[in-house]
Amino acid sequence: xxxxxxxxxxxxxxxxxxxxxxxxxxxxxxxxxxxxxxxxxxxxxxxxxxxxxxxxxxxxxxxxxxxxxxxxxxxxxxxxxxxxxxxxxxxxxxxxxxxxxxxxxxxxxxxxxxxxxxxxxxxxxxxxxxxxxxxxxxxxxxxxxxxxxxxxxxxxxxxxxx
Numbered sequence: 001x002x003x004x005x006x007x008x009x010x011x012x013x014x015x016x017x018x019x020x021x022x023x024x025x026x027x028x029x030x031x032x033x034x035x036x037x038x039x040x041x042x043x044x045x046x047x048x049x050x051x052x053x054x055x056x057x058x059x060x061x062x063x064x065x066x067x068x069x070x071x072x073x074x075x076x077x078x079x080x081x082x083x084x085x086x087x088x089x090x091x092x093x094x095x096x097x098x099x100x101x102x103x104x105x106x107x108x109x110x111x112x113x114x115x116x117x118x119x120x121x122x123x124x125x126x127x128x129x130x131x132x133x134x135x136x137x138x139x140x141x142x143x144x145x146x147x148x149x150x151x152x153x154x155x156x157x158x159x160x161x162x
Contacts, residue, residue, distance in 0.1 A: 030159060033114040034147055037121070037157070040113060041149050044085060048107075048153065051081050052125050055090060055105060064092050086112035087123070099128035106156075113155075120158040127152045 041048070058078055059069075069090040071079050082088065088110040094102055109121040126132055129152070136148030143160035 028117045028159070030118070030145075030157075033117050034145060034155075034157065037113055037118075037155050038147060038149065041123070041153065041155060045149075045151070045153070047081070047085060048123065048125070049151075051078075051085065051107070052105060054078055054081060056103075059092075066094065067092050082107070086110060086115075091122075101127040103127075104129075118157045118159055119161055122156045124154050124156060125152055126154060129154065 055078065058075055069092070071082060071088055074082065082090075085107070086109050087107040089108040091106040091108065093104045093106070104127075105125040107123045107125075109115050109123065113121045113123070115121050124132075130136070131138065131146050131148055132150065132152050132154045133148045134150030136146070136154070138146040143158050145157045145159070147155045147157070149155060
């Protein structure tokens with residue numbers, strides 16, 4: 001087989017791949033991506049609950065309300081678990097209502113969880129939050145979807161490309 005023929009085949013493969021990526025970008029099929037994230041959550045729920053316990057142990061006694069914790073500020077164990085689950089940052093915020101656990105923990109995604117299509121995804125542990133009820137769905141009419149996963153968990157997706 002000649003070099004020219006191999007080059008042409010390679011170029012065709014690259015063009016087909018680029019065309020497919022462009023098509024997927026223009027027709028993202030968000031409902032399928034949301035369903036895939038729900039399945040992904042169900043498969044990882046035990047690990048996510050363990051992650052919350054690890055985070056709470058690590059921040060025990062520290063005043064961190066409304067703060068962001070990046071991977072480079074975490075213990076090696078927490079950093080490893082975060083990277084394994086596809087997260088790169090934790091955001092903490094306080095709950096204003098009387099709740100036993102007064103802290104919302106948001107895990108920001110950098111890989112997996114359909115981030116390439118959905119643009120921004122957060123997996124949120126939020127006790128005493130109606131939005132965490134299994135089957136709950138809210139859409140702002142533009143780009144933001146909230147999907148309740150049950151057991152104090154929700155997934156927030158922002159499909160705005162900006």
